[in-house]
Amino acid sequence: MGLAKTEIFTDKQNEISQYAKVFGHPARVAILQYLFKLNACVCGDLVDEIGLAQPTISQHLKELKHLGLIKGNVEGTSVCYCIDVGNWTKMKKVMSEFLDQDLDKKECC
Template identity: 55%
Template sequence: MGITKSQIFTDNQNDLAQFFKVLGHPARVAILQYISNQNACICNDLVEEIGLAQATISQHLKELKSIGLLNGEVEGKRMCYCINIERWIDIQNQLNSFFNKTKTNCC
């Protein structure tokens, strides 16, 4: 078996888990940190900066795009990947809401 049983959870639980999951890889954390520290954000820079193959970086970027965290714009023969601030804040709010609602203790 082994496949996640998404159907037994709520949409909210699946969505939260999906955000967490995409952020749950050090390369993707590093990519977001690096992009936020640059004024230009170019995939090839990331390959040198992070030390993974170009194909691997491209896949990680795709996953970050899949939850709307990154916007990609074509800039000549380069891609400019940027953090989507609205989405970023939206996800931060959803995660904080989860954290704040789940603070109750029992013991």
């Protein structure tokens, strides 16, 4: 099939997995880390920084933008990307709630 049966899961479960999915590729992780590191916006030197072709980077940026984790601003011929702090914070709350579950007496085997 190749497609997840999202309708049988809760909105929260789908939300968590959507965020996780976008982090599920090292290129997108690298892009986000680079945007954080620069402390300022970056354009297409992501293509130089990461060793992937321009269309590939563009595609990854699109997915990050689609989830709202980054914003893009046109500056002349280039486009400046940066973290969307508000949405990043929202995402962190959702992911933390999932990751930080009570670990007391969970093992039995």
